[in-house]
Each structure stands twice: as structure tokens, then as C-alpha cells.
Amino acid sequence: MKIILASASPRRRELLTLAGVDFEVRTSDVEEKVPEGMSPEETVKLLAGQKASAVAENFRNCCVIGADTVVVCGGRILGKPRDREQACEMLRTLSGKTHCVFTGVCIMCGAEVVSFAEKTEVTFYELTDEEIAAYTATGEPMDKAGAYGIQGRGCVLIKGISGDYFNVVGLPVARTVREINKILKNG
Numbered sequence: 001m002k003i004i005l006a007s008a009s010p011r012r013r014e015l016l017t018l019a020g021v022d023f024e025v026r027t028s029d030v031e032e033k034v035p036e037g038m039s040p041e042e043t044v045k046l047l048a049g050q051k052a053s054a055v056a057e058n059f060r061n062c063c064v065i066g067a068d069t070v071v072v073c074g075g076r077i078l079g080k081p082r083d084r085e086q087a088c089e090m091l092r093t094l095s096g097k098t099h100c101v102f103t104g105v106c107i108m109c110g111a112e113v114v115s116f117a118e119k120t121e122v123t124f125y126e127l128t129d130e131e132i133a134a135y136t137a138t139g140e141p142m143d144k145a146g147a148y149g150i151q152g153r154g155c156v157l158i159k160g161i162s163g164d165y166f167n168v169v170g171l172p173v174a175r176t177v178r179e180i181n182k183i184l185k186n187g
Helices: 010-018 041-054 084-094 129-138 153-157 165-170 173-186
Strands: 004-006 023-025 063-074 074-079 098-109 114-124 160-162
Touching: 004 010, 004 041, 010 165, 010 173, 041 063, 041 098, 041 114, 063 084, 063 173, 074 084, 074 114, 098 165, 098 173, 114 165, 129 153, 129 173
Parallel strands: 004 023, 004 063
Antiparallel strands: 063 074, 063 098, 098 114, 114 160
């Protein structure tokens, strides 16, 4: 069965390639809608499902993977920053604290649907204004939830993690591949 990644994220593409998965990329322009008061876990699962569903409509005999990642600190969801100023604000919020990264994954293979959310805790070093300015000047924070990339220059901001590293990059790849294999084995 053909596997489709319903995501434009270069990081998700890299992770699936690293895992040896043969796949194609098809994205949708689905408008992300989330009801008020939804937990981060439910939010990422819902958004991953919206993305997978939109692509699966055109690829009914394929296995479609949708994913969404958010950073949560102090009960506040930090998405992708809209500008450099907001990126600096997000990094100041994360400085010296432990936050959670949630990635929701939805896998649709015909009538079978598997949806889950993975959580990883990430602790930042205390950051100076100079460190924040230097990092945001690279442009790296601009397309990443929480305004940092653990797999890039943002690696120097991280004191430690608890959980799946790849989840922080954008896809809990081991669990995703295991779930796909389980579906394909049973299908």
C-alpha cells in the first residue's frame, strides 16, 4: 500500500526517510480549526486528523499520515512565531523552564484510522537577551513551533529532554512506523 505524508514539513520528510519508509508527500490547505478549551493532546490529534482526512479524500487506497506539533509552556500553546519579535518573546518564555512538546499523528489506511499524541518534556538553559537575539537573527525559529529547532542551532538552548527526541523534531517516528506496520500487517 502506498504511504502518503500529508505534511510540507521538511523535518517530517527527513525522519520518514531516515526510518527507511517509502512515501510520497501530498499537502492540503485545510484550515486548522480547534474548539475552545481543548487540551494540547486533543488539539494536535484533531489537527493531525484534519490534515490526514483532507489528503485521504483523494488517496482512498493509500495509507495517509497527518501530523501536528505544538509547544506548551505554563498552559499556553506556542505555535510558529509570526515575526522575530514574537520569536524572542517565546524564547524568553521558555528560558530556564521545562515545557512540553506534543505531536499528534493520525494514520488513515482505508477504513482503519489510528490517532495518538506523544509528549516530550524539554528543559531550556537560562537564556540571555544576547543569546535570544543571536538565535532569532539566524531565521531558524520562524517556521517552528515554540520558535526553536532542537535539530538545528537551537540545540545549544536545550539543557535536557525526557521522552522521544524525534517527537520534538516533529514526528515520533518509531511509534508512527510501528503503527503503520501494525495496520498493514492486519490489513
